[in-house]
Amino acid sequence: MTILVTGATGQLGGLAVRHLLDRVPAGDLAVSVRDAGKAADLAARGVAVRRGDFADPASLDFAGVDTLLLVSADGPDDLRIAMHANAIDAAERAGVRRVVYTSVVAADTSPLALARVHVATERRIRASGRAFTILRNGLYHENYTAGLPGALDRGALVTATGEGRVASVARDDLALAAAIVATGDGHDGRTYELTGDRAWSFDELAEAAAEVAGKPLPHKSVSGGELRAGLLAAGLPEFVADLLADIDAGIRADALSTVRPDLADLIGRAPAPVEQAVRAAL
């Protein structure tokens, strides 16, 4: 009963493989990765490493796979939709029984531009005739805690989130949920909304960071346009600056603050709070 994980040389997929290795023998696991060299540690542990690039349909080999954990790829939206469709085509060709897909929280009602990718991919999965589970992942705590050392150096946490709140999640809790779903029964046809158990504001995040660092950190909320200009000036590609400004607008509009019980129900405990990620980052 092979479980194959894509994106396994990335952060979420890598953590999911680690949780899977706690649950099933390595011989039951496979990964599909662009660069097999980056998965040498997994190969050494007995995980089958297959080379596959979503952009190259012929490279995607899901033969003998029971459950495909399809970790969404990154890039411009239309490319992501096409790449995910390539992966689902390959799953159909190989007769994969079940697809578990990492979507985004509230994909069907979300005002975020990136939700379009996930709505299209979820629809493609439903049309594939495979059993499926949709993991609608909340935003990672780490998206926000990774920037805290730099914010402390600069003396301000700059966002365009206003007073908005976000019910973010530890990436590792999402990886654990993915491993539990991939190895468990009763998840076919289910869509899980995976959020943290508290929605926090960026004033609170700055306060938590200031407390850990022992120095003041004000939160400064700017307009979306100012944020985007700052990100472009810092050298980010345009599609990334647009994506980040759009997410901040979603947070400002409180579109990402809904707390749902699904994650705690799946992992059997309260999700890790953002303060834990703050301490890990500093």
Ligand SMILES: NC(=O)c1ccc[n+]([C@@H]2O[C@H](COP(=O)([O-])OP(=O)(O)OC[C@H]3O[C@@H](n4cnc5c(N)ncnc54)[C@H](OP(=O)(O)O)[C@@H]3O)[C@@H](O)[C@H]2O)c1
């Ligand atoms: N919920 C959130 O807050 C959040 C934040 C950021 C991203 N995401 C989404 O969640 C996904 C997983 O997050 P993450 O933190 O693990 O991101 P990550 O560390 O950037 O990992 C992304 C993975 O996707 C793989 N990938 C990209 N293009 C591919 C292609 N053409 N063919 C095959 N694999 C490809 C990458 O392969 P390589 O290892 O070869 O680069 C990498 O392993 C992201 O890709 C993105 O779709 C969610």
